[in-house]
Amino acid sequence: MSDHHDALEFRDPAAREADLFARLPGVLEAALAAPAYAAHLSGVDPASVTDRAALARLPILRKAELPALQKLSPPFGGFVRAPLGSFGRLFTSPGPIFEPEAAEADPWGAARGLFAAGFRAGDVVLNTFGYHLTPGGFIMDSAARALGCAVIPAGPGNTEQQMEVISAYRPACYAGTPDFLKILVEAADARGVDISCMRRAVVSGAAFPPSLQAWVRDRGIDAYQLYATADVGVIAYESPAREGMVLNENLIVEIVRPGTGDPVGEGEVGEIVVTNLDPHHPQIRLAVGDLTAALPGHSACGRTNGRIKGWMGRADQTAKIKGMFVRPEQVAEIARRHAEVAKLRLVIGRDRELDTMTLRAEIHAAPSGLVDAMSSTLQQVTKLKGAVEILPLGALPNDGKVIADERPVG
Numbered sequence: 001m002s003d004h005h006d007a008l009e010f011r012d013p014a015a016r017e018a019d020l021f022a023r024l025p026g027v028l029e030a031a032l033a034a035p036a037y038a039a040h041l042s043g044v045d046p047a048s049v050t051d052r053a054a055l056a057r058l059p060i061l062r063k064a065e066l067p068a069l070q071k072l073s074p075p076f077g078g079f080v081r082a083p084l085g086s087f088g089r090l091f092t093s094p095g096p097i098f099e100p101e102a103a104e105a106d107p108w109g110a111a112r113g114l115f116a117a118g119f120r121a122g123d124v125v126l127n128t129f130g131y132h133l134t135p136g137g138f139i140m141d142s143a144a145r146a147l148g149c150a151v152i153p154a155g156p157g158n159t160e161q162q163m164e165v166i167s168a169y170r171p172a173c174y175a176g177t178p179d180f181l182k183i184l185v186e187a188a189d190a191r192g193v194d195i196s197c198m199r200r201a202v203v204s205g206a207a208f209p210p211s212l213q214a215w216v217r218d219r220g221i222d223a224y225q226l227y228a229t230a231d232v233g234v235i236a237y238e239s240p241a242r243e244g245m246v247l248n249e250n251l252i253v254e255i256v257r258p259g260t261g262d263p264v265g266e267g268e269v270g271e272i273v274v275t276n277l278d279p280h281h282p283q284i285r286l287a288v289g290d291l292t293a294a295l296p297g298h299s300a301c302g303r304t305n306g307r308i309k310g311w312m313g314r315a316d317q318t319a320k321i322k323g324m325f326v327r328p329e330q331v332a333e334i335a336r337r338h339a340e341v342a343k344l345r346l347v348i349g350r351d352r353e354l355d356t357m358t359l360r361a362e363i364h365a366a367p368s369g370l371v372d373a374m375s376s377t378l379q380q381v382t383k384l385k386g387a388v389e390i391l392p393l394g395a396l397p398n399d400g401k402v403i404a405d406e407r408p409v410g
Helices: 013-031 035-040 063-072 111-116 136-146 159-169 178-191 210-218 328-337 370-382
Strands: 087-093 097-102 124-127 150-153 173-176 200-203 222-229 233-238 245-247 251-256 270-276 286-292 319-321 324-326 341-351 354-363 387-391 403-405
Touching (some): 013 251, 013 270, 111 136, 111 233, 124 159, 136 173, 159 178, 178 200, 233 251, 328 341, 328 370, 370 387
Parallel strands (some): 124 173, 173 200, 200 222, 341 403
Antiparallel strands (some): 233 245, 341 354
């Protein structure tokens, strides 16, 4: 048991499947009490949805649709019946998308992933995910404290102060984006600060390519990936077997053909669709917009749930940059604020293991100060810094893309 968070992780797969689908009709019944789900799932008999084939016949709800739906019926688009005061915290992520946090220990299901990464009771955890409005910081904070860890709520940035905090508290564990872990290690090297206390890490929110994995490992840090979204929480996590990512308990995960709700075959790349089993905040066939593929068999670590390859790109043009989602609607908002713009394309790349963002703009005319003004707007709208490149009319491809994610996959 010391290698597993609880007995759920190594139960018989058939027993897990039977348990999930025995609970699903009750969750569907709770979902139908919310007006938006009553309309979305009109005609569905919850008692009849007791296997994957029946679930696959229900309509998909796309995460990309939530900002517009929530704007029409704030805050949750009519998909949540529970009163606001029944939740623990209330968040907003870029889009915007509004998300509630359940009033319970480890509400995002992240403790299982932290345990697999070696976090244990009594450890001190440096948590560098943001605590302001978005849920990332609290996803890791609540999970670490549920395991009995002490948490330093550091948040991102403030490198000098981070060095002071690490020197004082000597955390054994790190939680944050892989990019910021690299920044901290390089800052410590430059300043001669000893951060050898940090030996374990959980990273999420940004690409963690093999080259950066090797770089982190060479510095004595054992880092594991979590795949999570702000609305669902942790969907899958890396285990010591290092064979893909193990699906979290209490979720039904499907992989479907992008643009449809049809499940794909094992090994085929498709879009991740999640159904949770929380009757207080049900999510039924939520398509999160990310691509992956299922792996055959079970993990050598002994966990018997299904596995996925991990993040393999976006099914739509939404991109995650340094832990923040950037959407086509935000690019359109930038264009609306600058009448000079004829066409925009936001290009996402990697440079020295860090995410980069360049807004390429075709313009009718270039008044003085336009680059600075557009850079400011880019940061205001996306909450991220990026470069702005001015181009002549007709320079951008005629392919309909407003966000081009050119980061290498894998």
